[in-house]
Amino acid sequence: MTESSHDLDFNEESADAVDYGATTPLTTERLTLRLLDTTDGIPLQAVLGDPDVMKFSDDGPLDNAKIDGWLKQQKQQYETSGHPVMAVTDRESGEVIGYCGLFDCVIDEVSEVEVGFRFSSANWGKGYATEAAAVMLDYAHRNLGLNRVVAMIDPGNEGSQRVAEKLGMAYEKDFMMPGYSYPDRLYVSKRSAS
Numbered sequence: 001m002t003e004s005s006h007d008l009d010f011n012e013e014s015a016d017a018v019d020y021g022a023t024t025p026l027t028t029e030r031l032t033l034r035l036l037d038t039t040d041g042i043p044l045q046a047v048l049g050d051p052d053v054m055k056f057s058d059d060g061p062l063d064n065a066k067i068d069g070w071l072k073q074q075k076q077q078y079e080t081s082g083h084p085v086m087a088v089t090d091r092e093s094g095e096v097i098g099y100c101g102l103f104d105c106v107i108d109e110v111s112e113v114e115v116g117f118r119f120s121s122a123n124w125g126k127g128y129a130t131e132a133a134a135v136m137l138d139y140a141h142r143n144l145g146l147n148r149v150v151a152m153i154d155p156g157n158e159g160s161q162r163v164a165e166k167l168g169m170a171y172e173k174d175f176m177m178p179g180y181s182y183p184d185r186l187y188v189s190k191r192s193a194s
């Protein structure tokens with residue numbers, strides 16, 4: 001956890017509305033992915049509140065109020081579209097080490113579903129992003145019946161591009177996000193649900 005994360009004073013009460021019920025957790029060899037709950041704002045400070053983790057985010061690191069807003073946004077999206085964003089926990093320790101999920105987005109005026117993930121820096125380089133995103137992509141294609149899932153990646157984010165490649169995602173095109181000064185790279189996972 002970063003120094004700034006220790007200084008944060010997350011208000012658990014304000015996240016009460018974030019409890020969005022049970023959906024079967026996804027499990028891998030080392031990880032459990034489960035829906036976010038009211039307690040996740042605190043461990044996610046080491047993810048969403050860390051400038052290194054948020055280096056490629058337009059918004060930069062989030063303070064506690066913004067983390068709370070982020071959690072509520074994910075709850076709202078899940079209630080609206082059924083696309084989950086999940087806490088990624090270490091199966092042995094139960095520790096929340098990051099998140100991985102499906103995000104509704106619009107790219108070049110087309111509605112898309114993006115697989116997104118971030119991990120605390122102490123947990124980089126262990127294959128966790130690939131392991132978590134692989135099970136999330138399977139869930140998206142098989143259980144939700146999505147034929148197409150994308151990943152939007154900053155061209156400087158070589159680690160994330162490598163994860164996309166390891167997941168079997170194919171580079172499709174460069175595209176401009178509104179307000180950006182340079183294009184992101186779009187990777188795509190295509191699979192029929194059957």
Ligand SMILES: CC(C)(COP(=O)(O)OP(=O)(O)OC[C@H]1O[C@@H](n2cnc3c(N)ncnc32)[C@H](O)[C@@H]1OP(=O)(O)O)[C@@H](O)C(=O)NCCC(=O)NCCS
Nearest residue numbers: 053117118119124125126127128129130153158159160162
């Ligand atoms: C990007 C991120 C999710 C990767 O997580 P991770 O658990 O370390 O990923 P994995 O271990 O599954 O795989 C990373 C791969 O990228 C490679 N990699 C990492 N950093 C790299 C870099 N700077 N240049 C080239 N390759 C790099 C690793 O060697 C590994 O490939 P390998 O297995 O062939 O050796 C993690 O670093 C992170 O949370 N970063 C900040 C948030 C972020 O960028 N999220 C994605 C937004 S699109």
